Amino acid sequence: MLPKAYDPTSVETPIYQRWLKAGFFNPDKLPNAKRRKPFSISMPPPNVTGELHIGHSLDLTTQDILTRWKRMSGFASLWLPGTDHAGIATQILVERTLREQGISRYAIGRETFLKHVWQWKEKYGERIVEQIKRLGASCDWSREHFTMDPNLTTAVQTAFLKLFADGLVYRGERVIHWCVADQTAISDLEVEYREEPGTLWHIRYPLLNRKQSITVATTRPETMLGDTAVAVHPEDKRYQSLIGQKVKLPISSRLVPIIADDHVDPSFGTGAVKVTPAHDAADFAMAERHALPKPAVIDQRGQMTAAAGRDFAGISTLQARDLVLQMLRESRLIAKYEQISHSVAYCSRSNTIIEPLLSKQWFVKTKPLAALALKALHSKKTVVVPDRFAKVLIRWLKNIKDWNISRQLWWGHRLPIWYCVACDTPTASIKEPRARCRNCGDRAYRHDEDTLDTWFSSGLWTFSTLGWPKLTSDLKRFHPTSVLGTGWDILFFWVARMMMLSLYFRQEVPFKTVYIHGLVLNAEGKKMSKSKGTGVDPIPMAEKYGTDALRLSLVIGTAPGLDFRMSEQKIAGQRNFCNKLWNVSRYVLSQGSPPKLGGDTAKPRGGTLADAWVIARLNEVSSTVTQHLAKYQFGLAVEALQQFLWKDFADWYVEIHKVEKNTAVLRHVLRQCLILLHPFAPFITEAIWQAVGEKRLLMIESWPKAARLTAAQKNSLPEFGNFQRLVIGLRNLKIHGANNQPLSIQPTAKLNRELLARLTGVAFADQAPAEADRVVIADEQLMVPGAVAKQYADWRQREVEQLNRYIAQKEKLVANAKAPGHVREQAKSDLSAARSRLAELG
């Protein structure tokens, strides 16, 4: 009834449809829904216009494993999906596309541009959702959200207004990171520093009314047009006499003071630094301390302003640099220059150099919020797995700086801020204020043009998607969420912000546990990069090898928090496993009739030694898998399961051990394996489950409770070890004796020849071969050809040597008076087992 090879493509879509139709992704629709305890996960929302990459697949796989496992374990398991509007990323994408059609966003205006973005969102938004479904994600689509849905927009506005009312957002003039290409400010986290070679110019600044000069060092000579001071370290002996004197700036001829400030590093360059408050954050801080003016000489397009002087206004910074250097050379004011390596700030989005600019932006005061998050981390209200990431978070939160949340973008949540046209006083309001300006009494307002940082809305994600600011039953039931699963790369961007905002608005953590997984690297061990074409694309892989193979390969051989490499070969290996499962199922279902797996009652008793053994192993593995899952050790869980299913069950119990099978055992083991494997490989397990006519879906089958091994089962484990060795021994004889010649073996002792033949598949002769030697395997005596006996003896000799080493070690441990009792007890029983095996071997 099952085809010969597993064909994922024909199976997966109908199965997902069937799950959807059953409605169990929605925890309210589960059997006994009301009695179930809640378990909830918020899906990290992918960029709405993005493409599913392998990192998402890992995210989705681990979360689906948890969701399915908990659902099967009797929880009201909610995995809430959604997508993110991703302000900058999306706007840039749409802008680029329009530009290719010759359309500029400035030409069409804000409203028309936004219409285009919404169209884009409608067109491509569904695609990423389809790709998420393709991976088998069992999330509740009836609760799906988008960060710019009306109710989420309300949440964002409510949050902003509250922060404003509480004095936690403010408008400030700061030197911010300005991206000239994207025409917006970006946050500290969106800046990427790269070590690059550069030239450090040493420039003489002549002192006023003296022949002396002070030499400053800079990599950006053009900014000297905006200098308002020269700073030295207060204790720098070289410059003591100069502090407080005035310098006449070359080119602009402005008079600026020499100031003393701790910030200056006396050992760098000349120990004297030019201060450009409008174009350097550190210089800005110094200017604040010393009440210096802050003229802006570079504008938002990266061009020199009028303040830079008549010769410079309107030219680019690079042209200005050349011109400044040329003028300095002519005045012989360049003391020297040297090649250095320094880090240069780039915009991580547009890949262009950041222009630090003085600008008015909106900030969130993060200190009080970070304090809440720190407290929650210290008191383990939120547990981080693995816990070293808690330390990373704590360190970041302790040194947190205010968060620039305004972006000069059109796509996003527009700031609910209105400025009085007359006096520029801001008022926070969703709609245009009707009241007069509280400052000047005027009535005319203009709406702030800016939008909020994408991460502001994602920071509210765990509770805004559950209905906040309304106090819905979902919010009460599913918040705080149980687990957040994500990669370490967005620890600060997202995890930290969610903690701060949830604790502030809900007085509770957003999630009880954060599970941090590593990043998926390519076969060369580098971060996957689409532009370089070195990535592994999940969707084509799922199509080629099956979604389950992809999911398994993302989990097996990995540890929490560690990056790992992904290769097609690894996925192919898991495809082979799926095929093995498929075929062993085919075999099991071909044994006996009707082809049913049997219900929970099919727990076979008694049976042969092999039966007891395989069930004991199953129970052992079943509890191992559960334990590993509880510790988020997905890799270990799958590994234990695969070893059992493939090696112990399929290869040993089914294939090597040729005794007639107990179909009840076969079915019971297969049934349990399908249940245990389902969270990891949902499609194939459900497909097999359904192929045998089970009415209830596997996805809501009960997860096995930890089974205690019976005494008989416990004993069967070592006993069966001996039995396995008997069979291996005979197989070895057969293999070595074969060489296309019939093997002559005659059992001479207790074991019935017929039984031996059935156990092992080896044919036995009526008479011992001419040059027969006696061989003893597990108490049974056999007469075999001399050459075969020799090989068997060699094989046995190796085992004897190993055993002797093992026994020596165990004896040492047993004799070790300082070792704990249970360890010595264990060693004692290991020792007696090894000794009896040694005795068997003679």
Next chain:
RNA sequence: GGGGGCGUAACUCAGUGGUUAGAGUGCUUCCUUUACACGGAAGAAGUCAUAGGUUCGAAUCCUAUCGCCCCCACCA
């Protein structure tokens, strides 16, 4: 400058105080085609980076060193 991770078989990686250190891939030899060649058996292959220390016992904990990688930071 501060912080973190990794170094285990040819390759990719698990294991993190107490079985003879494991898996997958690859390799060697053999078997098999009425569940599966996307198969089965057997095998070769590792001073668990190096050097100290703690311990009855260390791949596992501590310290140092070497090598690789990453994150954070106002290196003018």
